[in-house]
Amino acid sequence: MSVNLKKEVSSQLDSLSEAELHQVIDRLALLKHKSRIKPAREYDEDRLATLYREFAEEDRELAEEGMMEYADGLAKGDAD
Numbered sequence: 001m002s003v004n005l006k007k008e009v010s011s012q013l014d015s016l017s018e019a020e021l022h023q024v025i026d027r028l029a030l031l032k033h034k035s036r037i038k039p040a041r042e043y044d045e046d047r048l049a050t051l052y053r054e055f056a057e058e059d060r061e062l063a064e065e066g067m068m069e070y071a072d073g074l075a076k077g078d079a080d
Helices: 003-014 018-036 045-079
Strands: none
16 A cells, blocks of 8 residues: 555544544445455356256246236136
């Protein structure tokens, strides 16, 4: 970290109220926590496309089955 940046941060801290300093501490804790968290891994788009194709037919069948049950429920509701 450059000396000028440290001086600027120190200067800004000196001008803060105690309540603002508590907010700074909270934000610093959050920054430290975020730096320890592993970044989300990137997804292999080819693998996702393969999975999509593999399960597309099953997904379509389940969606259609659900729609038939939904339509039956609507028809029963209209009959009541």
